[in-house]
Amino acid sequence: MKEKLIKIFEALEKMDRRIIFIFIGLAVILPFFIPFGFEFSVSPPVQKFYDSIGSIPPGSKVLLSADYDPASMPELYPMHLAALKQLFSRDLKVICTQLWPTGSPLAEMAFQEIAVGEFDKKYGVDYVNLGFKEGREVVMVSMGESIPKTFPTDYHGTKVEDLPIMQGVKNFNDVAMIVNISAGVPGTKEWVLQVQSRYHIKLASGTTAVSAPEFYPYLQSNQLAGLLGGMKGAAEYEKLVGRIGLGRRGMDSQSVSHIVIFIFILIGNIAYFSMGGRKKK
Amino acid sequence: MIHTEIIGTWLGAALTLFIFSFLYKDNPFYKFAEHLFVGVSAGYGVAMEFHNVFVPNLWKPLWGGNLWFLVPFAFGILLFTRFFSKIAWLSRWSIALIIGIFAGIYIVGYAQGDLVQQIHANLLPLWQGNLFSFIRNFLSAFYNWLTFRGSVLIWLDYTKNFLLVVGVLVSLVYFFFSKEHKGALGVGAKVGVWFLMVSFGASFGYTVMSRMSLLIGRVYFLLGNWLGLIR
Numbered sequence: 001m002k003e004k005l006i007k008i009f010e011a012l013e014k015m016d017r018r019i020i021f022i023f024i025g026l027a028v029i030l031p032f033f034i035p036f037g038f039e040f041s042v043s044p045p046v047q048k049f050y051d052s053i054g055s056i057p058p059g060s061k062v063l064l065s066a067d068y069d070p071a072s073m074p075e076l077y078p079m080h081l082a083a084l085k086q087l088f089s090r091d092l093k094v095i096c097t098q099l100w101p102t103g104s105p106l107a108e109m110a111f112q113e114i115a116v117g118e119f120d121k122k123y124g125v126d127y128v129n130l131g132f133k134e135g136r137e138v139v140m141v142s143m144g145e146s147i148p149k150t151f152p153t154d155y156h157g158t159k160v161e162d163l164p165i166m167q168g169v170k171n172f173n174d175v176a177m178i179v180n181i182s183a184g185v186p187g188t189k190e191w192v193l194q195v196q197s198r199y200h201i202k203l204a205s206g207t208t209a210v211s212a213p214e215f216y217p218y219l220q221s222n223q224l225a226g227l228l229g230g231m232k233g234a235a236e237y238e239k240l241v242g243r244i245g246l247g248r249r250g251m252d253s254q255s256v257s258h259i260v261i262f263i264f265i266l267i268g269n270i271a272y273f274s275m276g277g278r279k280k281k
Numbered sequence: 282m283i284h285t286e287i288i289g290t291w292l293g294a295a296l297t298l299f300i301f302s303f304l305y306k307d308n309p310f311y312k313f314a315e316h317l318f319v320g321v322s323a324g325y326g327v328a329m330e331f332h333n334v335f336v337p338n339l340w341k342p343l344w345g346g347n348l349w350f351l352v353p354f355a356f357g358i359l360l361f362t363r364f365f366s367k368i369a370w371l372s373r374w375s376i377a378l379i380i381g382i383f384a385g386i387y388i389v390g391y392a393q394g395d396l397v398q399q400i401h402a403n404l405l406p407l408w409q410g411n412l413f414s415f416i417r418n419f420l421s422a423f424y425n426w427l428t429f430r431g432s433v434l435i436w437l438d439y440t441k442n443f444l445l446v447v448g449v450l451v452s453l454v455y456f457f458f459s460k461e462h463k464g465a466l467g468v469g470a471k472v473g474v475w476f477l478m479v480s481f482g483a484s485f486g487y488t489v490m491s492r493m494s495l496l497i498g499r500v501y502f503l504l505g506n507w508l509g510l511i512r
Contacts, residue, residue, distance in 0.1 A: 021304045028493070028500050032511045074498020075491065101329040134334040137386045152337070194386065197394030209491035213484045220445075221402030223394065230487065231494035250497040257493045 009271040020264060027260040031252035038255045045219055046236040049204045049226025050086065052177065058091040060176035061169060065191065066110070068183035069102035072208050077106065078234040078247035079206035080181050084114040086241050087179075093165050094127040095175065097151065099139060099186045104132045104155055124154075124163040131155035136186040140194040144171055177202035177225070184208070188215055192223050206233065294507040297499050403449050405442040448476040 042050075056062065064083065068076045087094050094115075096107050107129050115121040130151040133139045142150040147169055148160045160166045168174060178201055182188040188205040192215075196203040202225045207215060209230025218224040228237050231254055234247030299314035339357070342350045356378060362371040454466060455473030462470040504510045 018305065024493075024496070025500075028496055029504070032501070032504055071495070074501070075494045101326060101333070132329065132333050134330060137390065138382065141386060190390075193390035193394035197390065197398060209487040209494065213480070213487050217399060217402070221398050223398055230490050231497065232490060246498065246501060250494065250501065253497045253500070254490065254493055257496075258489070261489060261493075 006275070009275045012267060012271045013275060023260050023264070024257055027257040028253045031256050032249075036252045036256065038252055040232070040235065040239075040251060042236045042240055043233075045216075045227040045229070046233055046240065047226075048219075049206070049228055049237060050240045052202060052204045052225035053083070053086050053090065053092075053179070056090065056092060056176045059093070061093045061095055061165070061174065062087055063172075063175045063178045064094050064096045065099060065178065065180045065182075066096060066103040066107045067099045067187045068106065068181055068208075069100055070106065072183035073106070074246060074250070075208050075231050075234060076181050076183060076206060077110070078231070078245040079228050079237060080106070080110045081114055081245055082234065082237045082241045082243050082247070083179055083181070083206065084110055085118065085243055088115060088119040088121055088126070089241075092176075093125075095130065095147075095165065095169065096128065097130045097143075098132040099136060099190075100183070101132045101134075104129070108155065124158070125165055128160075128163055128165050129155040130160070137190050137194050140186075140190060141198075144195065144199055147171055147174075172199045172201050175201070177204065179203075180205045182207045182211070184211065187211070188218075188224070192218050196223050206237075209233075290506050294503055297503060301499075403446060405446060407443045407446065447472075452476050 053062075064087070066080060084094065096111070098104050098107055111123075111127060111129060115123075115127050119126075121127055130147075131154060133151060135142070139150060148166060151160060153159055154163065172178075172195065178191060178195065180188050180191045180203065182191075182205060188207055188211070191203055191205070195201060203223070204226040205215060205224055206228035207230075209232070212227065212229030212233070215224060215227055215229075219227050228234060231247055231250055234245070235251045235254075236247075238245050238247045296314045296317070299310040302308055303311040339350055339354060343354065356375045359371045359375045362368045451469045451473035453473070454469035455462075455477065457466070457470075460466055501511070505512065
């Protein structure tokens with residue numbers, strides 16, 4: 001019996017890593033065809049994110065900074081769409097900026113899908129895309145002085161003074177809150193350090209799962225009004241907003257793949273301590 | 282328009298499969314997709330910077346007669362002196378300016394946003410309310426735990442401030458290297474390691490989730506947008 005187990009562990013140690021890839025692939029693909037319907041609840045950081053937008057009076061202006069790229073789309077684009085849905089359903093006006101050059105086309109796509117596709121909102125009146133501006137933290141600090149001077153034209157080249165939504169918008173004092181969708185640097189950390197701490201403006205953030213743990217201290221200190229972490233955060237937020245996007249659709253695959261990874265880690269550790277550990281001794 | 286979308290989807294699907302082929306082993310298709318990605322990213326970055334930075338921030342104001350912009354223009358030109366070894370030192374002026382500005386912005390940001398705020402956020406009462414209600418609630422939570430009526434969350438709710446403060450202190454002790462980690466300091470450092478390990482575990486879990494999300498996104502694209510098998 002013991003020898004049999006050792007043989008199994010030895011085989012596991014020599015197992016081709018591509019077998020693991022096949023298992024992971026199946027764990028991701030199969031739930032799309034056979035939904036498992038795993039239930040999930042809304043966590044407090046996501047509820048706070050939702051409530052922070054929900055507490056803003058209708059008609060207010062919100063700054064949405066889409067600081068991400070196509071590589072993080074599966075996690076952040078569902079958040080972006082859900083956030084726009086909540087913002088427009090509350091009749092809030094959205095001023096969008098990007099500190100990542102590849103964020104501009106994504107912001108345009110998101111507006112087309114939600115503002116135009118679902119709410120029939122008018123560009124320049126209900127929403128505007130100010131586009132990308134290079135300069136990272138310098139841009140943030142400059143926006144604190146003057147948003148129109150930092151972004152003299154919008155993404156399409158129109159002067160911001162000609163846009164009705166920008167009338168009366170000088171700096172952060174004229175927006176009710178900032179929603180940041182962030183994939184890294186510059187992103188949520190920089191918005192907290194350069195803007196929230198200086199201007200004490202309400203800031204909520206949606207980030208990739210990789211960077212989410214870094215931002216929990218800011219949530220605990222109330223520097224962040226809410227936090228969406230990765231696809232799970234997006235799924236919870238979609239649940240609150242009442243939208244079925246990639247976040248919710250991907251949750252079964254996420255759960256099954258995690259179970260598979262968990263099993264492999266468990267087996268790997270058992271094999272290691274039964275074989276490798278003993279060898280070392 | 283529709284044709285462009287179809288071509289884009291097929292191109293995206295092909296490149297995704299090329300990248301995935303690396304999971305089997307390195308091959309020319311993977312190499313092609315990798316190089317294409319690097320090239321396109323660099324090209325897009327240069328074009329974006331030119332149209333969004335150089336033209337509106339320098340070229341247009343200069344062309345409009347604002348001669349003050351000759352100063353940043355000169356500093357920009359100095360950066361290119363790095364290509365000529367004899368006058369490469371001139372680029373240090375521009376680099377010094379960049380470092381000076383960013384250092385100034387960072388120091389203020391970190392001091393205000395991280396140092397002060399985070400220290401302030403850790404100055405917490407170890408429990409809230411009066412002692413009697415705390416003991417009553419604590420015993421009630423203990424009873425619920427014993428009878429499986431409550432959950433760990435109730436316990437965490439009462440002990441979270443205590444755990445937070447202790448966690449911060451012992452983690453700081455671990456990074457105190459001026460004295461050998463022996464005795465009380467050693468015990469504190471060991472507990473600190475456990476707190477750090479929990480934190481690394483949480484980060485690793487989130488990283489796994491992040492990577493799986495990216496795979497799910499690509500699989501959804503292949504099965505939905507490309508093959509039309511799912512909606």
